[in-house]
Amino acid sequence: MVYLILAGVLLLAAALSFTAYKVMVGVGGGPIPNLKWLAVGIVAVLAVTTLGMSITIVGSRSVGIQTSFGKYRDTLNSGFQLTPPWSATEEFSTRVQYLDLDGEKDGVQVTFKGGGGGTVNATPRWRIDPDKAGDLWKKYKTFDTVRDKLVNSSAKDSIRVVTANYTPNEARSGEHLRKVSSQVQEDLAKSLADDGVIIDSISVKGITLDQRSQDSLDKIVSANNDIERAKAEQERARIDGETAKIREREGSLTGAALARYCLEVVNNWNVDRNGALPAGFTCAGGVPFTVTNK
Template sequence: MGGSVKDAILAMAGKSPWGSSPGQGGGPEGDDTRGEAGGGGEKPRNPWLPGGSDEPGTTGRKAANIEDLFRNRPGKRGPGGNFPRLPQAPGGRSWLPLIGVGVASLWLLLGSVHQIGPKEEGIVTTFGQYSRTMGPGLKLTAPWPIQKVEIEDVTSIRTDTIPEGEAEKLMLTGDQNLVDLSYIVRWNIKDLKLHTFQLANPDETVQQVAEAAMRATIAEVTLDQALSGAGRAQVEQSVRTRMQALLDAYRSGVAVQGVEIKKADPPTAVVDAFREVLAAQQDAQSDINRARAWAEQVTARAEGEAEAFDKVYAQYRLAPEVTRRRMYYETMERVLSQTDKTIVETGGVVPYLPLPEVRKSTKPPSASASASSPTSQGGR
């Protein structure tokens, strides 16, 4: 059915655009000859072919394909005919050897020369294995990937805050109380080789060791010691000693420079009750201080009186009678000066007259009477 449709289309067109159709004045092979019915007209030319006949065996130009077009372009192909031609150096030589030497020189320069700062050290590894440690300065090594250099700052102090942010870190004290601690750990690298190859994560190891040492130290002190200034200093020193001992046992290559307690507070849930307890303790301490001050005053007064008695006794031993009489007179003077008394001469003693009672019964004129007397006199 496909053949019949094709024949119908060709019959409607009259002839093929590339020549006469089979059966229209052509041979049995369908050669493109001039049609007899065309009145001597020429067949249409193939637009993809250059001028001339495209008949096999003719003297015209042959059909050009894409490979011929690219092959015939001058100056755009390499020796193989498939790649662009590179520019040539003077004298007709190629630039490829010079480019290769430049790339190799740059690779050697960047991979072999290393500048290490005054606070840094470098770890050199050869095919992944430790080779040596380099100090500050300009150093040379084999280029990568033969040798690799990792530079690390070993002098600067590193700071870790535990816990990070405002998180709560509760620890149990020796007297079964909880305290919320926040502290700072300062450390640096003392052996870069151990720090690099001995521990998988040195920073995390330092934090875990610090927390373990702090908990062990807080468990040995009371809450008051953990909160007070003197107790904090002892805790900080103990934590630093414990940390250094553990890190040395791990061969971590880390030196602990110091531990500082940033915050030591009671837990948030009991902070109000804790403040009341602190206030009561402060009041009790104030009462104790006042009692001690009063006791010191009484003791000083007693010591003064004892010293005065010792002086009197020394005088008494020198002149007992005179001292005894003087003491009697001074005592009587001190006693009688504070009481009402009546002095009566011996001999012809008159009857007793209660002068003290009379003196008490006789009242002095009041201030109101003295104030009104001038008015009454003026009225008279």
């Protein structure tokens, strides 16, 4: 559009200059060289402008979308290209792009299986298929719109769909976190394949739970800890019981044996390290470590 306006102005100026020259010659005023050469100069400027606006340079690892009057015309490879001077070119990069879905603003809000929610922080890595760049332009017009309206929204949808199959505890575990990343990549690649967007990888960096989910998870962890503690205490009681039976069979639980053990402890007591024995301590009655009041 800019070229057409500029070309129209230059052609009009050249035509007026040449007409004025012919008129001056026709009325006998003699030739007016300045007007003649002015017209020639304007035509030369138009020719140079046309050539300059016909050369298009497409950056490396990019494709150019050539349009005329708002309509798609062709997809250009990188390098120097000759195009009609009235056409325009929009560059679409084919490099791998990084989309940061992170933090309170850009993180993905999700709902887990069984209730509760959280925020998933992830980084999709994607690129445009050069063979389908023209179709992308027809739908979205600019590269930024492809990134923001297509890839961004599709990535968030895939993350929500996949994480809905996991409980908060499952989704945050190392094993399932890798599964979440793999499944999101598969789902997103499938949904964007027809649009000409290739998904190289998805990195799920972490999941932050909301307060409700965190409280529920804390209760589960606490309950599991209580169970493990109870199992440990049962095992310790069983071992103590077995040990007592062994000692009883060996006669090491008789009064005399206990008294002897008590005396050995007293004889080997380290005052500097353990402090003095309690006042009134005695091995009376053959029971070790019995404190008697005097």
